[in-house]
Amino acid sequence: MKGTLRLCVAAMWFSVFACLAFGQAQDVSGRWEAKLERGGRSMRSTLDLKVSGNQVTGTIDLAPEVTVQIRNGKFEGSQLTFDVTAPEHGGTKEIHFVGDVQDEVITLRNESRSRPGRTAIFQRSKV
Numbered sequence: 818m819k820g821t822l823r824l825c826v827a828a829m830w831f832s833v834f835a836c837l838a839f840g841q842a843q844d845v846s847g848r849w850e851a852k853l854e855r856g857g858r859s860m861r862s863t864l865d866l867k868v869s870g871n872q873v874t875g876t877i878d879l880a881p882e883v884t885v886q887i888r889n890g891k892f893e894g895s896q897l898t899f900d901v902t903a904p905e906h907g908g909t910k911e912i913h914f915v916g917d918v919q920d921e922v923i924t925l926r927n928e929s930r931s932r933p934g935r936t937a938i939f940q941r942s943k944v
Contacts, residue, residue: 843918844868845892849939851925864923864939868892877914879903897923 849864866875866887873890883904890899897916902909912934916925921941927934 843895843920845873845897845918845923848942848944849923850942851937851939853935853937862937862939863942864925866890866897873897873899877901879912892918895919897925903929 845866846868847866849866851862851864853860853862860878860881862878863884864875864877866873871891871893873887873892875887875890876884877887878884879901885901885903887899887901891897895918897914897918899914901912901914903912910929912927912929914925914927916923916939923939924936925939926936
């Protein structure tokens with residue numbers, strides 16, 4: 818009887834901890850949008866994410882008519898990281914992104930060639 822009671826209590830605690838752990842995980846899958854300002858012009862950037870486990874795939878708009886695939890994407894805790902290859906002056910460059918996810922906002926920073934780039938605030942799209 819004692820053994821069964823201990824087993825039931827242990828199973829209950831395991832269930833509670835599992836629910837808490839999985840219940841707190843954010844789902845960043847979906848479409849996110851940011852308004853970017855550059856050179857006196859503004860544009861909307863779209864970030865489309867798909868998450869499987871902690872692996873992230875999808876696309877991001879870097880400029881009008883320039884949408885690139887996300888590589889090496891990961892989502893752990895509240896941090897999103899990924900890389901892209903972007904066109905530049907007839908060649909390409911690698912850009913690394915790091916984002917902090919809080920509720921319905923992703924604050925996304927980038928760096929390329931060991932230099933910090935811009936920070937963009939993406940909000941979950943309502944569409």
